Amino acid sequence: MPLSDQSPLPQDFVELSARLGQDPLRVQGPGGNTSIKLGNILWIKASGTELAEARNGSIFVAVDLAGARNEARGAGDGTCMACLVDKTQSLRPSIETTFHALIEWPVVAHIHSVVTITHGINPEGRAAAREKLAGLPVDFIPYRKPGRPLTERIATTLDRTTQIWVLENHGLVCAGPDTTAVASLVEEVERRLELAPCATEMPDPAEPAPYGYNWLAASAGIAGDHRLCRLALGGSYYPDHVVFLGPALPEWRDGLVAPAAVRSGRGLVVKETATSAQRAMARCLVDVLKRLPPDWTPQKLSPEQEGELLNWDAEKYRQALAARRAEA
Ligand SMILES: [Zn+2]
Structure with missing residues (x-):
């Protein structure tokens, strides 16, 4: 009921x-x-x-x-x-x-x-x-x-x-x-467990976000930090990220359809048509990364763990992973 x-x-x-x-x-x-x-x-x-x-x-x-x-x-x-x-x-x-x-x-x-x-x-x-x-x-x-x-x-x-x-x-x-x-x-x-967030800035408002995307608030510090940027691009670390944004985040490029992406050195972008859950998950990644002490070493979910979350059959998932690797 x-x-x-x-x-x-x-x-x-x-x-x-x-x-x-x-x-x-x-x-x-x-x-x-x-x-x-x-x-x-x-x-x-x-x-x-x-x-x-x-x-x-x-x-x-x-x-x-x-x-x-x-x-x-x-x-x-x-x-x-x-x-x-x-x-x-x-x-x-x-x-x-x-x-x-x-x-x-x-x-x-x-x-x-x-x-x-x-x-x-x-x-x-x-x-x-x-x-x-x-x-x-x-x-x-x-x-x-x-x-x-x-x-x-x-x-x-x-x-x-x-x-x-x-x-x-x-x-x-x-x-x-x-x-x-x-x-x-x-x-x-x-x-x-409180952790002080590192300083993060708004992406430069003078630089327009890529067409069809908006800058994610307070993400410039993440994208401008090589280590944090690599972590965002390199994997996913908890289930809901995978479920709503897919494995890891891609680097932004022309023609991208992903709901969120990284523009290295600039900031994170979220697609204008992204759902509120996708926006919330993109913000969550920024909130996690900006609290991560420099000597902590995140362990990403394995491709198998990502695959079982996406509920794709193994074959389809392998193909998608292969495509991602080919683009990298
Ligand atoms: Zn849960």
Whole structure:
């Protein structure tokens, strides 16, 4: 059942969901998801909806908690579609429903926190995060494809005391007995992982953006820094980048159709027709790179990991990769 005026969801849970969704340093576009367990029902953000819209209704769907837990442990297809309380409505549960179900805590928030991503994409940052989060009930989860593969990895070290999961090359999960507890955990992690952004400038306004594209605000410093520029062109570091912008970013050139690209030395450009999710993801990359300390060494997703995210069959993906390499 979609969220309606008769929604049983506590207002503070809806408010937290909206607040997280409206902060681009925590959630970008349709990324991230929150859930609350009420009796034997798990209410979770629907796939493709935006947390930022939580106050406006119908972004949450109800699934049978026991059924979703069974799917987390291997039953069904892992989508939890079969667990929908109202199978006649059109929304699907988030692809990440299974780990929300598996975690026993009543309230779970999963966000694509920029500072967590910046720490979690490289070994130096992961080590730093372990020190900074010492004393908190935290677990570190190596990268797995979102959905049941990630849930299965979380399950291998799951215990009842853990309330924070740093998902390497992905994001953050915080869970607790109620919304207030989860909100303060998110704040505590964000505070401890804070990284000062390097100075970034607007691209030179005197130079017009390439036809059909707009400059991305504050991206000139990234494109003017050889190392950061190489990182943007060289790979993708977390799932939603791949899903919305494709693997890595291309260098801009005439005739390009990509939603976002790098003009080395100048700035990042975003296509005028890009979706809001694509714009949010381009900004996320800038926000991550401008916080990256110079001695941290990001590990990109492998072509196989990118391929499974794009849900292309291996052959089609290999062809696309080959084409990209041929252009390089
Ligand atoms: Zn996620």
